[in-house]
Amino acid sequence: MKYVKYDDEYEFYRNDGDKMWDAYDGSPYRGILKFTFDKKKIYNFWEDYPQNLTKEEKEIFDKENPHWAALKCETEEEYLILKKRIEEMSEKYDEEE
Numbered sequence: 001m002k003y004v005k006y007d008d009e010y011e012f013y014r015n016d017g018d019k020m021w022d023a024y025d026g027s028p029y030r031g032i033l034k035f036t037f038d039k040k041k042i043y044n045f046w047e048d049y050p051q052n053l054t055k056e057e058k059e060i061f062d063k064e065n066p067h068w069a070a071l072k073c074e075t076e077e078e079y080l081i082l083k084k085r086i087e088e089m090s091e092k093y094d095e096e097e
Contacts, residue, residue, distance in 0.1 A: 010023045010039075011023075011024045011025075011026075012024075018064050019037065019060050020035055020037055020057075020061060020064050020065070021035060021036050021037070022035055023036050023039075023042050032044065032046070037057055037060065045068060049061065050072065062082065066085035066086045066089065067086055069082050070082040
């Protein structure tokens, strides 16, 4: 289940138990992933990940969105860790259906 919260510019979504919010600004452009941890500072995945995130924010992002993080892996070791997380999440969703 996703929670939705609104402010003047964005709609915020997140899954139960997540710490990160997806931020949607009504843009018609697909593939622009915006997100926030505090609903104040909005990150753009393509411009800000990983260099503009704190270590803790990157860890949260990687845990909750391994499929996105895998797109910008810098090492094979990092990719394999994220791949395992993706597989674990897939198994969890399969069990829920």
